[in-house]
Amino acid sequence: MSDHSETTSRSRSGSWTRSRGETITRTGTGRTGVVEAGYAWTRRVSGRASRLVRAVAGWLRETVEPLGWFLLAVLVLAIPAAFALGWTEAAVVAIVAALLVLMSLVFLIGGTDIDMRLVLERDRVVAGTDAHAALHLTNTSHRLSLPCVVDVPVGDGLVEVRVPLLLGRAVHVEPLTIGARRRGVVQIGPMTIARGDPIGILRREVAWPQVEQLYIHPATVSVPRFSAGYIKDIDGNPSRQIVDADLAFHAVREYLPGDSHRHVHWKATARTGTLMVRQYEESRRSRLGVVLDLVRSNYADDEEFELAVSAATSLALQGVREGRDVLLAVSAEQPESTRGRVMSVRTLPTLSPVALLDAAATIEAHTNALTLEEAVGLTGQSHPDLSILYAVTGSLTPLARARRAAFAAPKGVLAVVTRCERGAQPGYRPFAEFSIMTVGALVDVRYLMARGAAA
Known part of the structure; x- marks a missing residue:
């Protein structure tokens, strides 16, 4: 038989006719063919072995805890010592370590047939309060589900929920309390189901992709209706x-x-x-502007910065509730490479109270943020139709800088520099071109506005 295929063949009458293509395979019987076949077989076996070794190494890396590695090391050292040196103590230690490892394997038998669902009672809370949630766990199989642990990441922390023994199709609801002490946006999840022995030798985890967002709004106070700033x-x-x-x-x-x-x-x-x-x-018409200073060095501590965020949010929130055109701007962070050449401010959404509070939860202080006078000046240039502007800053801002910030406002705009200093006596000092309002606690904003500080 020839070693190539033909597409035509000769008929009995001597003429050529077309036929279907065919594949011809030649099998070598020489020494070279045997070596090549053995080499291919060796490659296949070594590839499968390497994949098996990687799978076992990955399983050990994900499953074995530090105590488990210690017991395996004890086995590796104790077994040769027991046989080579005849140490009875080494044999006993090896037997105990082996029994512990084998007993821990029992807790990993079977799959994880648990369905989880995290339900937040409210996805928006106020700083300083607690958020409540419920973790619903359902055994989706008819088999018995062994106890396990559910790890729920909450921001940078971790909440452990111990799930009891569940019968087939059983449902367990675990209440959760999440402390919302600091303002911010907290990510809850993704959760993991962990099964392992009580001693902590082996542990297997299964990831659950559900992720929830918890908005922790700044604390605010209701402010009396503005009596100034109308044009x-x-x-x-x-x-x-x-x-x-x-x-x-x-x-x-x-x-x-x-x-x-x-x-x-x-x-x-x-x-x-x-x-x-x-x-x-x-x-x-009344177009209210609030500019929040984000320079970290202008505040004595983090608590004073949080007071400034709450005061600025309270002022802007009252304007939104009154139906005013409200602008809440914060000084953006300035990279060292572009500082002095590029200036920018970030405006927060004020279409609704919820949108404003959600955006206020993301505000952070920066070391290289735009200065207060630069932020006020840039805001005034972008929005020259403002009727009243509050510049909110900390206690470490010098009076000269506060005066420059007030003068940076557009001409004809009522400028009020709001200086936040925790524990300070509330006060309102009017000057020829601007006013300074001192806030020592959040309730002082309501007190000063009730006295007509904005008038």
Whole structure:
């Protein structure tokens, strides 16, 4: 037989006809073919052996705990000592170590047929409170499920939940309490199910991909309605202030000397027989700006910075609830390579109270953040239509820098530098071009605003 395939063949009549292709295989019977076959077989066996060794090494690395490695080391040393030197003590130690390892293997028998579901009672809480959750565990098989441990990562911490023995299709609910002491966004999960012996020789873990986000909002206080910062604007919203000329009609009143004849309501005049004029609701707009200083060196400690975050959030939150146009800006971190050449501020969403509080939970102080006066100046350039601006900073900010920050605000804008110092006496000092408000505790914001500090 030839060593190549042909696509045509000769018919009996002597002509060539087409046929289906064929594959011809030649098997070598010489010494070279035997060596090549043996080499290929050796490669296959060595590859399988190496994969098996890697799998066993990976299983040992993931399963054996430090105590387990110690017992294996004892076995490796005690068995040769017992046979070579005839030490009875070494034989006893080897037997005890082997029994412990074998007994720990019993706790790993069987799969993990547990379904987990973490349910947060509330995914948004206030700093200083506790968040409550429930871990629902279900044995999805008909077999008995041995006790295990569920590790629940909470931020940088870890919560261990011990699951008892579960019958087939049994459900177990474990309540969890998560301390929300500090403001921030905490990631809960991914969880792991760990099974192992009580001594801690072997341990096997199975990852569970569920991840939840817990928003820890800054503490805030309700602030009285702002009495300043309104600018008359016919494109604004109607207010309760009654004026003689505007767009939103309110009522009619009797004519007084000095009233414009253009606002005479002739139908009411004809009906009453007395000259009547129109009254209007004054249209106002108020664009509130709050700039938070993020330079770490301007605050005495972390608690003072948290006070500043709470004060700034309380002021902006009140503006959002009043329906004002609110701008909450923070000084962005400046890399050393671009410091002095590139300046930027970050504005937080203020479309709703929830969006504002979620964004405030992510605020962090920086060493190389934009200075307060630079942040106020850049905010004023980007939003020159502000009517009132609060610049919130710490107790270590010099008065000269606070004055420069106030002067950096756009012309005609009411600037209030809010200085936060824990334990300080609350106060309000008006100057010619700006004002300084001192806040010693969060409740001072409500107290100062109630006294009309913004007026």
